[in-house]
Amino acid sequence: MxxxxxxxxxxxxxxxxxxxxxxxxxxxxxxxxxxxxxxxxxxxxxxxxxxxxxxxxxxxxxxxxxxxxxxxxxxxxxxxxxxxxxxxxxxxxxxxxxxxxxxxxxxxxxxxxxxxxxxxxxxxxxxxxxxxxxxxxxxxxxxxxxxxxxxxxxxxxxxxxxxxxxxxxxxxxxxxxxxxxxxxxxxxxxxxxxxxxxxxxxxxxxVPLGGLMRLSGNARVRTGLIVVGFVVTGHFAAYTYVRPVLEDVSGAGAGAISTLLLVYGVAGVAGNFISGAGAARSPRRTLLVIGAVMAGTLALLPVVGGSLLVAGVLMAVWGLAYGGVSVSTQTWILASAPEAREGASSLFVGVFNGAIALGALLGGLVADGTGITAVMWLGAALAVGAVVAAATGRAPADG
Missing domain, CATH: 1.20.1250.20 (MFS general substrate transporter like domains)
Structure with missing residues (x-):
């Protein structure tokens, strides 16, 4: 215009x-x-x-x-x-x-x-x-x-x-x-x-396919996709099996678990908007906080989650953190390739959904091989990986 x-x-x-x-x-x-x-x-x-x-x-x-x-x-x-x-x-x-x-x-x-x-x-x-x-x-x-x-x-x-x-x-x-x-x-x-x-x-x-492959060579885009891979895989490795974990750790019944998951979900909606505002200013700082909070929450749940009240608090904090993952990582990706937003978004969606499938698979293997609560340790370790990747990789400039 x-x-x-x-x-x-x-x-x-x-x-x-x-x-x-x-x-x-x-x-x-x-x-x-x-x-x-x-x-x-x-x-x-x-x-x-x-x-x-x-x-x-x-x-x-x-x-x-x-x-x-x-x-x-x-x-x-x-x-x-x-x-x-x-x-x-x-x-x-x-x-x-x-x-x-x-x-x-x-x-x-x-x-x-x-x-x-x-x-x-x-x-x-x-x-x-x-x-x-x-x-x-x-x-x-x-x-x-x-x-x-x-x-x-x-x-x-x-x-x-x-x-x-x-x-x-x-x-x-x-x-x-x-x-x-x-x-x-x-x-x-x-x-x-x-x-x-x-x-x-x-x-x-x-956006030809060759252009998409070249986008993956963009250091900022590549770092963002690595962060997505770590944090989403870690989340779904743990969250896919959250019901049996809560049953094992806190003795929660079906009704209590439904309430805990609702608490998690409502907190996730709030986290989406809180992190969206933070990511608009600095995607790196926002994701560093998200990854650190997720790692700590997942590590603590098997240890101190025996009380339903404590488990509820931890589920709320987990939801608050993970609720901001989608908007924060998407903001990182779009800011990294403003000239090719759709191509970068398509790579983001591909990695995100692949990580969902991989997380569920890895969580199942660990649950069967080591024990159900071990999926929380796996999720925490992968969240730490996301923090390391976000801290050491190339990131878009702060807004």
Whole structure:
């Protein structure tokens, strides 16, 4: 926009533009909420899913792994293949894929169809996350980018608090297939909201696969991806098995564990916004604090978590810290490659989802081989690795 054009914009025009920009940010937040809820939905539905599809719970659990791995691989490919297409059109197309994937999961007569459906969910999830992550900067004024980015990523934190429990509750009331139908309906509503509320968003530049590989050679981007790998792997190595850990350490029953996880989730939402503000000023300092707090909390839980009150405090602190991981690491990545935000975001989403799968795998191996509480020590050690990487690697300049 030229200076003359800027000077001729009336306050009413500027106000309408701001309202539409923030409306688009809210739609993107609902988008991230929907894709993460869709990805994680099987967590609370494994037993009825396995019974209905006639597979063991361990095999049914692969539906989560499949979606995560597909998202990890597909997000960089989708950014490259979509070229210069309008990002509003691409987001709507990916939400349509998510609708089909969730409906396919609801209909699945056997495990093979379920796998295909979860592949579609992984494609939709990886693409929406990669694109949405870098759009806040294009929708709001520069002074509001940090808050808008936090709002987009709040969808991820809120999904862990409301999305998965709501899906589990729907499954208990109407059957596990109804939970996937509900997810499909939500994805359709978000598709319509994105189409209506987002402005045209032409791609800033095409991102060929070779360009993505060159981005990984950027020292700041590479350090950010290493930090993501350590902290997310550590978190999911521990969090995947948090229920049996709490049962073993504190003797918590099902009701108490539900309360502790709710406390964790609510703290995570708060952590998202607190860390978003901090990361806008200094991603390195924010992630150093997050990694150190996570390491200390995970190390302490098996030692002093015998009391439900102490366990609750530690779960709240853990949630507060991890709730800021997504927005802080994404801020690091975007600040490291401002000229190639979508390409950098696609690498970020790939590493993030790969780390989720790796963390669950490593945690399972350690739990089976050493004991369930050992997963907390593993998570703490990997969080320390994140601190070391953030402290010694190249970081973007402070804001």
């Amino acid at each position: 030229t200076h003359v054009e800027e000077s001729t914009r009336t306050p009413l025009m500027q106000e309408r533009s701001a309202v539409r920009g923030w409306s688009g940010v809210v739609a993107l937040a609902f988008g991230t909420f929907t894709v993460v809820t869709s990805e994680m939905l099987p967590v609370g539905l494994l037993t009825p899913m396995g019974d209905s599809l006639r597979v063991p719970e361990g095999v049914a659990g692969l539906t989560l792994t499949i979606a995560g791995l597909v998202a990890a691989v597909s997000s960089p490919l989708l950014i490259s293949v979509s070229g210069r297409l309008d990002r509003r059109v691409v987001l709507c197309a990916l939400m349509a894929v998510l609708v089909i994937g969730n409906l396919g999961a609801a209909w699945a007569p056997g495990f093979g169809v379920m796998v295909v459906a979860r592949v579609l969910v992984g494609i939709g999830m990886g693409g929406v996350w990669a694109i949405a992550a870098g759009l806040a900067v294009r929708l709001v004024p520069a002074k509001s980018v940090g808050a808008a980015t936090s709002l987009v990523f709040s969808g991820i934190a809120v999904a862990s608090v409301l999305g998965i429990p709501a899906g589990t509750y729907a499954g208990a009331l109407a059957g596990w297939r109804a939970a996937f139908v509900a997810a499909a309906g939500l994805a359709l509503v978000v598709l319509i909201a994105l189409a209506v509320l987002l402005p045209r968003l032409p791609a800033e530049q095409a």
